Amino acid sequence: MPFKPVVLWTDLLVFLxxxxxxxxxxxxxxxEHLLAPWKKVARSVYxxxxxxxxxxxxxxxxxxxLHFRSKLPGESGQVNYAPxxxxxxxxxxxxxxKKVEKTYSAPLSLHSFAKETVxxxxxxxxxEFPRLRHGGTHLKxxxxxxxxxxARKAVGGLGLALVTWLVVVILTIATIARRRATTPxxxxxxxxxxxxxxxWRAMFVTLAVMLCALGPALALSGHYHVMGTDKxxxxxxxxxxxxxxxxxxxxxxxxxxxxxFALALGLAAGYFGGWIDDVITYLYTTLNSIPGVLLxxxxxxxxxxxxxxxxxxxxxxxxxxxxRLLFLCLILGITSWxxxxxxxxxxxxxxxxxxxVQAAHALGVSHMRIALRHLxxxxxxxxxxxxxxxxxxLVLAEAVLSYxxxxxxxxxISFGTMINNARFELAREPMVWWSLAAAFFFxxxxxxxxxxxxxAVRDAFDPRLRSGWSLTLSRARAMGRRT
Amino acid sequence: MIAYLVRRILYAVPVLIGxxxxxxxxxxxxNSPDDMARMHLGDKRVTPEAITKWKADRGYxxxxxxxxxxxxxxxLTNTVFFEKSVSLFQFEFGAADDGRDIGHDIxxxxxxxxxxxxxxxxxGLLCYITMALLLALLRATRIDLxxxxxxxxxxxxxxxxxxxxxxxLISKLxxxxxxxxxxxxxxxxxxxxxxxxxxxxxxLGGAARLYRTxxxxxxxxxxxxxxxxKGLSESRVLxxxxxxxxxxxxLTGVVVAIPTLFIGSLVMESFFGIPGxxxxxxxxxxxxxxxxxxxxxxxxxxxYIIGLILTDISYTLADPRVRVG
Numbered sequence: 162m163p164f165k166p167v168v169l170w171t172d173l174l175v176f177l178x179x180x181x182x183x184x185x186x187x188x189x190x191x192x193e194h195l196l197a198p199w200k201k202v203a204r205s206v207y208x209x210x211x212x213x214x215x216x217x218x219x220x221x222x223x224x225x226x227l228h229f230r231s232k233l234p235g236e237s238g239q240v241n242y243a244p245x246x247x248x249x250x251x252x253x254x255x256x257x258x259k260k261v262e263k264t265y266s267a268p269l270s271l272h273s274f275a276k277e278t279v280x281x282x283x284x285x286x287x288x289e290f291p292r293l294r295h296g297g298t299h300l301k302x303x304x305x306x307x308x309x310x311x312a313r314k315a316v317g318g319l320g321l322a323l324v325t326w327l328v329v330v331i332l333t334i335a336t337i338a339r340r341r342a343t344t345p346x347x348x349x350x351x352x353x354x355x356x357x358x359x360x361w362r363a364m365f366v367t368l369a370v371m372l373c374a375l376g377p378a379l380a381l382s383g384h385y386h387v388m389g390t391d392k393x394x395x396x397x398x399x400x401x402x403x404x405x406x407x408x409x410x411x412x413x414x415x416x417x418x419x420x421x422f423a424l425a426l427g428l429a430a431g432y433f434g435g436w437i438d439d440v441i442t443y444l445y446t447t448l449n450s451i452p453g454v455l456l457x458x459x460x461x462x463x464x465x466x467x468x469x470x471x472x473x474x475x476x477x478x479x480x481x482x483x484x485r486l487l488f489l490c491l492i493l494g495i496t497s498w499x500x501x502x503x504x505x506x507x508x509x510x511x512x513x514x515x516x517x518v519q520a521a522h523a524l525g526v527s528h529m530r531i532a533l534r535h536l537x538x539x540x541x542x543x544x545x546x547x548x549x550x551x552x553x554x555l556v557l558a559e560a561v562l563s564y565x566x567x568x569x570x571x572x573x574i575s576f577g578t579m580i581n582n583a584r585f586e587l588a589r590e591p592m593v594w595w596s597l598a599a600a601f602f603f604x605x606x607x608x609x610x611x612x613x614x615x616x617a618v619r620d621a622f623d624p625r626l627r628s629g630w631s632l633t634l635s636r637a638r639a640m641g642r643r644t
Numbered sequence: 645m646i647a648y649l650v651r652r653i654l655y656a657v658p659v660l661i662g663x664x665x666x667x668x669x670x671x672x673x674x675n676s677p678d679d680m681a682r683m684h685l686g687d688k689r690v691t692p693e694a695i696t697k698w699k700a701d702r703g704y705x706x707x708x709x710x711x712x713x714x715x716x717x718x719x720l721t722n723t724v725f726f727e728k729s730v731s732l733f734q735f736e737f738g739a740a741d742d743g744r745d746i747g748h749d750i751x752x753x754x755x756x757x758x759x760x761x762x763x764x765x766x767x768g769l770l771c772y773i774t775m776a777l778l779l780a781l782l783r784a785t786r787i788d789l790x791x792x793x794x795x796x797x798x799x800x801x802x803x804x805x806x807x808x809x810x811x812x813l814i815s816k817l818x819x820x821x822x823x824x825x826x827x828x829x830x831x832x833x834x835x836x837x838x839x840x841x842x843x844x845x846x847x848l849g850g851a852a853r854l855y856r857t858x859x860x861x862x863x864x865x866x867x868x869x870x871x872x873x874k875g876l877s878e879s880r881v882l883x884x885x886x887x888x889x890x891x892x893x894x895l896t897g898v899v900v901a902i903p904t905l906f907i908g909s910l911v912m913e914s915f916f917g918i919p920g921x922x923x924x925x926x927x928x929x930x931x932x933x934x935x936x937x938x939x940x941x942x943x944x945x946x947x948y949i950i951g952l953i954l955t956d957i958s959y960t961l962a963d964p965r966v967r968v969g
Contacts, residue, residue: 447662452944458929459670560802566930587812601805609800
């Protein structure tokens with residue numbers, strides 16, 4: 162085999178999550194009462210536009226979750242694999258990943274950002290901005306061709322984006338027309354006037370904006386550094402795209418890892434009451450009263466000490482970094498599950514008194530069965546809202562934690578490590594702004610679309626409980642903001 | 645009321661013991677004294693004697709939870725857990741790795757933390773409530789819509805952006821105030837302004853939106869309609885009735901944060917070079933000083949529990965319907 166697949170722990174969980182999502186979608190499809198709130202989400206303009214953006218981020222994240230180690234060329238007898246773990250995304254982004262410069266260079270620039278002493282062929286030395294090793298090396302006459310070449314490539318990328326967009330729009334219209342048994346032109350007219358149930362017009366506009374930004378960037382990325390390079394000469398756009406996976410993993414896995422505990426304990430506390438309730442309430446009050454950042458700091462320090470003492474457990478740097486990421490998710494989960502647990506306890510307290518639960522109890526249905534059949538389906542909307550609402554706070558928290566030095570492994574590319582490495586760049590003279598700008602921009606788009614989508618989900622599933630929840634949640638999420 | 649308070653305070657004791665047990669497990673069990681000794685002594689000088697001496701110097705050479713060699717009550721008290729816990733409960737934090745007294749450092753460093761945190765908290769609360777009231781007053785207008793959109797956008801921006809951007813704009817470009825640093829007394833105001841301002845702006849989006857929702861929810865209630873029907877002016881309705889009632893949920897979220905103001909903000913203090921407890925903690929985290937981190941965890945939990953008790957008291961003061969007993 163020319164490569165050896167590597168399944169990291171987080172990859173496994175991510176794909177497990179995707180599997181669960183698909184199963185849930187199939188389950189929901191047939192049941193009108195479960196489908197109704199989702200239809201409401203589908204009618205929300207902001208929510209659906211945000212979903213388009215989120216899906217793009219998700220695609221990058223998933224491509225970046227398929228890892229492998231390529232085979233090293235060597236004698237035929239023994240097989241050696243490269244120590245470097247790559248992902249499918251790395252393969253696609255190979256031009257960006259491999260073109261490493263010496264140090265800083267501005268976006269789309271041909272020259273390095275720092276002056277260097279260059280020795281010419283005739284022995285003379287001058288101070289000048291040296292030509293980049295990779296950026297724009299295809300140009301014959303770099304001084305005159307630079308701008309036209311960039312413009313030409315950008316327009317080409319724009320054209321390609323437009324074609325892609327048209328294909329998507331036409332395919333969607335054709336599919337809808339076939340399903341509704343009308344003509345495509347009628348569907349098109351409805352969309353143009355914005356009279357469709359699902360806000361297709363707004364979604365297509367979002368897609369167009371996204372593709373218009375993406376197309377030129379991709380077209381240029383093969384030959385230039387679209388967002389410049391950082392201190393060690395790595396392409397900034399590549400790093401920003403790689404950060405997406407880390408953000409998505411932290412945002413989703415954190416809540417999911419702790420979900421079983423929060424569900425079991427919260428429901429048990431509310432349903433049984435008595436001493437069980439006391440013990441569980443004591444447990445989460447205790448955990449809650451430890452400042453989240455400090456608990457995370459302590460745990461990360463200790464896990465780091467543990468990893469340092471057991472270096473043999475991990476074959477590659479990536480695997481070690483991945484275990485730390487998973488551990489970070491676990492710790493973040495421990496500090497944030499208490500909010501959900503409290504909500505579930507309150508809901509179970511109410512449900513316990515419901516007639517159907519009382520009836521089930523009187524008929525001799527076991528506790529386990531009552532919990533699974535009567536309690537769980539009635540609290541799933543809470544779980545769902547908490548998962549989507551926690552997501553953005555966790556992505557923001559990762560940046561802060563990595564900045565403090567208790568976040569992801571320094572070797573793992575994330576928004577936090579990007580910002581941390583670039584923290585003094587604005588103070589430089591002249592200023593280096595592109596690393597920070599790229600990290601903040603990508604994080605902003607991801608978090609904003611997550612926030613908008615979360616609002617749409619919350620409104621659809623439980624519009625009544627707006628403030629009470631946000632208050633409880635905001636306390637749980639305060640860690641990310643307040644630190 | 646007194647009886648209720650006493651009960652609440654008594655209830656806090658097991659929680660604190662739980663916190664202490666948990667941190668003890670984290671710091672002494674996962675990472676045993678032997679490991680700590682090895683880490684501190686460095687790889688070269690590690691000999692069994694050196695480790696034993698290091699442990700004996702710090703009192704780590706006893707049994708962890710149960711000392712079977714001692715008799716009677718001594719078997720429980722003559723242990724690492726008991727001795728370390730008792731000193732924590734007496735607020736004797738011991739010495740940091742560099743030999744400084746942690747309690748002394750905390751007492752000195754809490755003032756800069758407070759100098760940043762108290763103005764941020766008070767002025768911030770005022771700003772958030774004013775902004776939210778304004779939006780609630782103009783609800784369902786274009787200004788309200790734009791305001792809410794801006795709030796959502798603002799809360800999607802990383803807090804680090806406000807700090808880095810603010811420092812760059814105000815200090816580097818405009819030269820209004822120094823980028824970072826701290827001075828005691830009134831002369832220190834120049835160092836305080838920027839972190840306070842950035843702290844307030846960073847929290848504006850989320851808080852204003854949340855409070856706006858609370859106000860609008862309150863405005864939809866029956867008693868507000870009654871007040872309007874009586875012929876009260878809109879401002880009277882808003883300030884006399886809505887504000888007072890909407891303050892109850894706001895209070896619960898806010899009062900709990902008051903005692904933790906002491907701890908300061910880790911990131912703010914390290915960015916702005918404030919010699920407070922936040923930067924103290926960060927330094928300890930980065931130099932892996934477990935004693936300091938453990939002391940701060942205990943202090944933080946203690947203050948949080950005080951915050952919870954204060955929240956309950958403020959509840960009864962703000963809402964006459966709530967009775968304790």
